[in-house]
Amino acid sequence: MANFTAADVKKLRELTGVGMMDCKKALDEADGNVDKAVELLRVKGQKGVAKREGRSAENGAVVSLIADDHTSGVLVELKCETDFVAKGEKFQAVAGAIAAHVAATSPADLAALLASEIEAGKTVQAYVDEANANLGEKIVLDRFAQFTGGYVAAYMHRTMPDLPPQVGVLVQLDKENAEVAKDVAQHIAAFAPKYLNRDEVPAETVENERRVAEATSREEGKPEAALPKIIEGRVNGFFKDIVVLEQAFAKDNKKSVQKVLDEAGVALERFTRIKVGV
Template sequence: MANFTAADVKKLRELTGAGMMDCKKALDEAEGNVDKAVELLRIKGQKGVAKRESRTAENGAVVSLIADDNSAGVLLELKCETDFVAKGEKFVAVAEALAAHVAKSSPADLEALLASEIEAGKTVQAFVDEANATLGEKIVLDRFAQFTDGYVSAYMHRTSPDLPPQVGVLVELDKENAEVAKDIAQHIAAFAPKFLSREDVPAEVVENERRVAEATAKEEGKPEAALPKIVEGRVNGFFKENTLLAQPFAKDNKKTVEKVLAEAGVSLKRFQRIRVGA
């Protein structure tokens, strides 16, 4: 039996998040050497990661990190299997560490992010794999946003008081206006627009909406002569529902979001809305 103390077991648990019995076995195998035990647990944990690949990760958290002067911001989703893990401090700490790394490194896309080094000699992918091992669940990083070219603000929404935020919104204005940024971000969280404006809707999406509107109208028996007007009305309804600037503003539905922004003298350059698992 290797010579180690209860303090060694406690330290190993804090370092790895592994269970007590696993820590004792690792210390025994490592002959009481904590660093070697950490390595053994990582090795065993990596094997466990492969077994977890077939599981689904639909719980998790959305975290944000905004620069002190609001010149930049990051929004990031980290997913796990259960809400039990999602609400744990260690899981949220992993998500926050990843957001901080994005803010520092500004990766071009997810592939670049996963390949980048978050610590000396350790990629983000390896960092996430370690989280898989220590938390005992499938952990997935597959979505983030970073804005660095305007006044950036975030709104985070909790769907349950005992869970971390499940919905996050990042907005970027052309000039500083904290109140408008907050109001617009809250509106986006509630109404989930897919696009900023009509001009941002891909042509193929518009054409598909036209085809669906025309086919629906014909199925309803509408007269042929009325079809163009009906189709145009339904396409306009699609724009009103799915483009942010055309949506009625949450706090005053007599105004569109576009009008609210115009009255405030600011423009919304872009936004990102992330809901866990959606």
């Protein structure tokens, strides 16, 4: 079996716009060589491969779908090449249909989503490929999120008034509080935290930050006796940058996000933030 990684499959998809399974087959035939796989797909006559080769799909939209009772919600990122296509009704209709399909079927992961039938006899991957042909641009679906349980809400941010949302945030609280859910989701959209709490931060990430803090402190000539306290302070500052519960709240920087949640009597159970192309 050819030696290639998921990153190779993703790269081939981005280069050609061809479906994931076809990319895997091409990489198998090409012994894992991406360039050879592109040639194989072109020889086999995959629609638009030659035209899409090398194009970048960094525009697009994030769409959300929240259940009426807020017990579940979906975010889907659909990418295209230009903002002209992104703002079009047809492109946004495709994104909306995929979001509705995710909400209805709860796929386990991206591969399951792409392989599932969105219409009779048509997979999501075929549906995206059809959008490629109809819109004349590379259309890429490679991220989605779905939350169920608790109180789920979304905040969608437009970077330009005439474009669809480019940033989407999904949050799940342990109980209903629409105002706090919206405020926290807006905060996450603005400050882009990576983790919910310290426990989620990988141990190797923390240790690396600790090493950097120590090296920096020594380079600055800090007293040896003071190093432990200085290093700990810098590591705590690192947590405040990347952990949402420890960040200063966007609407009142004298309070942490955790403090705002505590005052409201709710807990943030999880969140996700998707920005187009990032």
